[in-house]
Amino acid sequence: MSTHKSVLPTTECIRCGTCCQKGGPSFHLEDKALVEKGVILAKHLYTIRAGELSYDNIQRHLIPATTDIIKIKGQKDSWTCFFLNIKKNRCRIYDHRPLECRALKCWDTREIEKIYATNRLTRQDLLSGIEGLWDLIKDHQTRCSYEQLKRFVDALKGTEKDAALQGLLKIIAYDSEMRKLAVQKGSLDPEMTDFLFGRPFTETLKGYGFKVHNKEGTYRLVPVKATKP
Numbered sequence: 001m002s003t004h005k006s007v008l009p010t011t012e013c014i015r016c017g018t019c020c021q022k023g024g025p026s027f028h029l030e031d032k033a034l035v036e037k038g039v040i041l042a043k044h045l046y047t048i049r050a051g052e053l054s055y056d057n058i059q060r061h062l063i064p065a066t067t068d069i070i071k072i073k074g075q076k077d078s079w080t081c082f083f084l085n086i087k088k089n090r091c092r093i094y095d096h097r098p099l100e101c102r103a104l105k106c107w108d109t110r111e112i113e114k115i116y117a118t119n120r121l122t123r124q125d126l127l128s129g130i131e132g133l134w135d136l137i138k139d140h141q142t143r144c145s146y147e148q149l150k151r152f153v154d155a156l157k158g159t160e161k162d163a164a165l166q167g168l169l170k171i172i173a174y175d176s177e178m179r180k181l182a183v184q185k186g187s188l189d190p191e192m193t194d195f196l197f198g199r200p201f202t203e204t205l206k207g208y209g210f211k212v213h214n215k216e217g218t219y220r221l222v223p224v225k226a227t228k229p
């Protein structure tokens with residue numbers, strides 16, 4: 001019996017869990033029923049909003065999202081997909097896993113590359129029929145867009161930097177406070193806000209080179225080295 005490890009290339013999924021540890025999938029229209037039927041709950045999802053910097057697995061660098069990208073949350077402070085049973089190295093929803101999980105073959109990425117940026121599921125696809133809530137989401141999107149955030153961040157280097165800083169702090173405060181209000185007055189599950197309104201600016205600003213400090217409702221920016229948001 002040979003003691004050498006096999007060096008044959010992988011040709012089928014051996015369910016090693018490596019891809020699931022690198023992050024959950026992005027959702028496509030084909031996955032809509034998984035959310036609608038409650039196989040995957042909204043509280044287990046988060047949204048990367050249009051214009052937000054996100055890591056593109058095909059282009060392998062950070063680029064602004066062109067539409068909503070709805071993804072499965074990670075576990076605790078890691079990127080490991082929420083649905084990976086780490087002890088058993090098994091997907092807890094394997095028979096209902098989303099399209100990207102079915103398309104991903106680590107030994108041949110052609111299929112995932114073909115579908116990766118197509119037919120992305122958006123919040124509009126899932127929520128536009130819910131009056132009131134959808135209006136709130138649209139209003140938040142208008143007031144707290146990533147295009148606006150980027151304009152302020154860029155202007156911090158120019159002659160209008162004081163006005164840009166004030167503008168930036170204002171939308172950070174609005175983004176934070178409206179989430180609290182939606183939970184308190186709208187009785188929303190706090191775990192759903194990252195899906196409904198995207199991740200808060202207080203978290204994503206690090207991708208733009210800032211950390212946000214909040215002391216009793218007063219927000220302050222501290223420059224840091226930009227990291228994956």
Ligand code: SF4
Nearest residue numbers: 020081083084091101
């Ligand atoms: S849904 Fe299942 S297969 Fe897909 S990344 Fe998560 S654990 Fe892995």
